[in-house]
Amino acid sequence: MGHSKEEEISCENGDSAPITNGDLHSLEKKKIKRKNDMTLEDIYNNQYDFEDDEDEDSDWEPTAPSLLERDIFELPKWFCLNCTMVNLGIDPHCDVCGEHRESGILNHGFLASSFTKAEASIENVADAADRLKDPRFQSIASDNRTAIGFDERMLLHEEVEMKSHPHPERPDRVRAIAASLATAGIFPGRCSSIPGREITREELLMVHSPENIEAVELTSHIVSSYFTPDTYANQYSARAARLAAGFCFDLATAICSGSAKNGFALVRPPGHHAGVKHAMGFCLHNNAAIAASAAQIAGAKKVLIIDWDVHHGNGTQEIFEKNKSVLYISLHRHEGGKFYPGTGAANEVGTMGAEGYCVNVPWSRGGVGDNDYIFAFQKVVLPIASEFDPDFTIISAGFDAARGDPLGCCDITPSGYAQMTQMCSGLSGGKLLVILEGGYNLRSISSSATAVIKVLLGESLLHNMEQIVPTKAGLRTVLEVLKIQLKYWPSLEPKFSKLQSEWGWYALQEKKKNKKKRSLATLPPKVWKLGRKRWLYHFWCKKLSLKLRGF
Structure with a gap:
């Protein structure tokens, strides 16, 4: 179909006006500006797709691409291993996080250089997953040390379909953490491991409905499937989810019985968005809820769950919102319900006689850092937790509020996570289980997880937390939460x-x-x-x- 040099397009006021080749060039510039204005979260939500960018007039085909088009689309495109952001051109460093295109982060974790290419041969540091399989390191947690739960079969859970952007919840997340721990000599080495097992249907039924269990199990017969547009599964996902839940169940049992001092569940897929019936938000089974049930079976009458993932754990809240024996405290971006998943307002306090046993600290903006989180711990989390006096404490440890995370866009440092962990370690007589949730920048997640595990191992911090000054927005949020919760917690x-x-x-x-x-x-x-x-x-x-x- 041929076209003249001037085409008719629809104006904003509904009239028609001619457009010339010069106008096309101007429109192209506006289009690129619109692309550059997209936020990282918009990119992850597929609101802009680099490969499927088509105009509404599908039959309009210019005879030749503009110079601007050729300059952009002939550049090589590559995705950063560390943050998954798209890069155009031959520069070997990511425009967003600065990581080298051929980073060694999967061999050394955050301890690898972010600026140089990975070494061709790595002496004395084998692949982290291979080291974890070595029988010499497979000691069962029976010596009252920090226990780690990890199984390489959880790495088989990954998105099969090739899309325009890598999925943020990918196997490399736990590979990077394992590499950091191996390089630092923490695990294998200073920690114990527990054997992996798949959780049973009966154990899952303590938390989930048959609909959730059967829907997840069905995926084992399908090469690729989706629960929601962003929650994928392949034929290995159901087993990975059962292994993750099994580790959390057994770690909680080991810590409650005293055979392990404390623990870290290096597991995926994450769990805190999974509710009674549904899987969503990258989550299939709710690992923290399953650990809480296991702790109660082992004798813990009261269980505390602290969720510092940048997203509200709507699934965990749903499961326990009518339960006075489990106190759920979540700190998350909320922004008046505009941030995913939209739940977790300060006035969501629990129902059916369990009011006050759900505590939400909803940040009103992004960019929240160490001071606001530690201030909220001092003024809200610890006072309520101390009055509750739990027998067992679980941390839903998402690291997507960490500095550099492409989804969370907040500013917590590894030191901040370590301080919060240390503040929690004084609860429940030290019976503490940390469960991995989100976190999508490999350098941030591996450095933060390592800092947390060092605290579990007993390494002390020398930070002065008495003169913490929050931001004005952070203080306003804390005051709002206190005003709502003080009717349930007199302290x-x-x-x-x-x-x-x-x-x-x-x-x-x-x-x-x-x-x-x-x-x-x-x-x-x-x-x-x-x-x-x-x-x-x-x-x-x-x-x-x-x-x-x-x-």
């Missing part, structure tokens, strides 16, 4: 009153900090003072001085 009343009286001081501190940042941002570079631009440096400083004095 919160003095903390709430004190924080209200100190609101002005905290707000002033935040204002001073922001003012200092703005002032520093307006200063010219000091190197100008020594070079040819020294006249511009003095002019700039004089202008700034006059501005600050009100002229």
